[in-house]
Amino acid sequence: MSARSSHAVIVRPRPRGVFTFVPDTLLLTRRHLLRTARTPQIIVLSAITPIMFVLLFRYVFGGAIHVPGYASYVDYLMAGIIVQTALFGGSSSAVGVAEELSEGITDRFRSLPTNRAAILASRTLADMIRLTYTMALVVTVGLLVGFRIHTGVTETIAAFGIAVLFGYSCAWLFTLLGLLVRDAETAALAGFMLTFPLVFASSAFTSTATMPDWLRTFADAQPVTQVANALRALLNGGAAGPAVLHALAWSAGILIVAALLSTWRFRKG
Secondary structure, eight states, X not given: OOHHHHTOOOOOOOOOTHHHHHHHHHHHHHHHHHHHHHOHHHXXXXXXXXXXXXXXXXXIITTTXXXXXXXXXXXXXXXXXXXXXXXXXXXXXXXXXXXXXXXXXXXXXXXXXXXXXXXXXXXXXXXXXXXXXXXXXXXXXXXXXXXOOOSOHHHHHHHHHHHHHHHHHHHHHHHHHHHHHOOHHHHHHHHHHHHHHHHHTTTSSSOGGGSOHHHHHHHHHSHHHHHHHHHHHHHHOSOOHHHHHHHHHHHHHHHHHHHHHHHHHHHHO
16 A cells, blocks of 8 residues: 555545534524624614604504503503514515525525525524514613513513514514515515514504404414513513413414424425
8 A cells, every 4th residue: 555545534524414503503693694784774674663663653643542551552562562573573584585595595505515404593593683683672762762661670581582482483484484485575575464464453552452353353362462462461560471371382383383394395495
């Protein structure tokens, strides 16, 4: 055997499966966040919409809307605004996924030795990080216009955690939507059609007691109402146990089903 062959370099194949999922997810999440940082208009525009809703409902409609049990409408409103922010923030996942599919970026990732599950997980994780920032900004604006938290630190952290979990679940739901439609403009329209009925046919901005019976049945059962009620119970006081359980059940159910279906659809191509 020659000296040259005796010193041959042994190239070990890159490990696959669960061993690459975490590092690949973190690496691709960093890519998504850097891409957002290079386009600051995305950050600004994603924050403007919920802030406009806070100011609109606080000063334009706030004087005309009275909810029993709340001395100040803004204390009732802010839970709905936070849930709306989570839902609207998740809808950007549909557009982002559809854009990367149509531009061929996803196909490039598939051609690399990258964990397939990490491609989707990194997208939703980056969206959750951006959503956390947006929620914090919305709450800050709410505090400036009169919103007050009437419970302790533990309840406040729990409320924020439930809101972020719901937003993360919605990010997976809209990721599935983006994988199905595969077109950015269609994804934006489909996201609009899904989010608006859920937000406005709910307890986000007013009590469901004022709605017709047929609409109230839907509004009381759907996830936006359940999560908003849980946040109100945690931030304003009251029996939070049942509301929190319903909010967690909805969020976990959406997350599990949407993540499984998204992964299946993505692997199918």
